[in-house]
Amino acid sequence: MGDGAGMDKNTVHKTNRFYWNTKGNDHLGAIVLPLYGAFVSEEKCQLFGDVSGKKMLEIGCGNGQSLQYQGERKAAELWGMDISEKQIEKATQHLTSCDLSARLICSPMEEECGIPEDYFDFVYSIYAIGWTTDLEGTFCRIASYLKKDGVFIFSWSHPIHKCVALENNSLVFNKSYFDESWYSVPLDLSGEGLLTLSDRKLSTFVNALAKAGFVIEQMVEQPDDELMLSRDEDTSDFAKKAKMLPLTFVIKARKR
Template sequence: MASEDEPVAKAAYDELADTYADEVRTNPYNADLEFPATSSLVPDVDGKRVLDAGCGTGAYTEWLLDRGADVVGVDVSEAMLAHARERVGDRATFHRADLAAPLEFAETDAFDGVVSALALGYVEEWRESFSEFARILEPGGFFVFSTGHPFDQFPFGGDDGRANYFDVELAEKNWEVDVPYYRRPVSAVVNPLLESGFRLERLLEPRPTERFEETWPERYEKESRYPVFLCVRSRLS
């Protein structure tokens, strides 16, 4: 678990960075469930300035660069950033930054778009983060993000009676190490977005692709019927 003075999942991702760099390319939940849905929401980025917020090991950074974007990537884990730099070289600029804090490197109206894939679940209070994204975006700029689906993360019928769906609560998932994250209700996903000046354009609850079925058939049926991720496209009013 993170100490009180560092972001909640930093230590876990520092430890997981090497494994994550390999698995993000092939893990069906990333490559064949979340990525196809989130990337489908991103508008044309050719010649656009895009912030990859929570860039991790650089999967979306590389994808955006390949489509002609001028990309700045940020992440709280220097170990993850090292993999991102190795992946794309000097094609992008990277900063170590906490999405829960002001992005001091970025001027007002500095970007045309923000993409944040599966990173905001490690931030407790989204209003401050979304307000900061609104500050650094030009009017009309897009904000695309993905997060764990609230219905997948809440232990309906399987908890000890203390969990509260309507609260933003700290939880843990176990990969190779325990990774803390914040689960939240649907209202705590949508309302901070609207209150920060964004308008909701599209929402996806992705289903696994055919390649997911080929790769992990024993999980395909369940994930075809139950939500895992929530993917959102919005635009600054």
């Protein structure tokens, strides 16, 4: 299925906004910079380099911790966008407490929301891009925000991770890698509300980037062994799985 096929975009936005307004903060620990996701760190990858004096926009800014990371590295301007009013509120409070100023906008990433075009040196997103109901449209919009030769960096759950489960110390395929259909999962055991998403193939991301005029400069999918050891998680099922297949991927692309 293509993006949004058989799925109402507004319904997706509504259910996912509810999630981030209520439960979202419970899951932000490993997906704020310098962490890109499970066992992948900017401190090891060095995808951004020196950001001092640069204009930065974060798509899916959450509670503002990744913007804080950039602000402490002397970025000149901090902008953030998020679908959740509650997350924007949290980010505003957090950045104010850190003596950092940022322009924060509450909007779905697919929609026009007053962000300036041809303006930013970096647009980045930590575990948020995959929520889009229109991947190609979102990538085109992000390209419009960037200056020529500007950089787009994003991370998301590696699609193979969603297809494989660890059972009795063996990896077992439990889902087709090629299945991109939308599905909903309960937020919690009470069944209050749903979270709606699609597991896209890596080629879907790569082709959408190319169509939007990006050139991929680097891709990271290797977990950091030191991070696994330092967190005392080396014996967990999660870490065992990470030793055999990627859980997170990060792409650095440049606007042509």
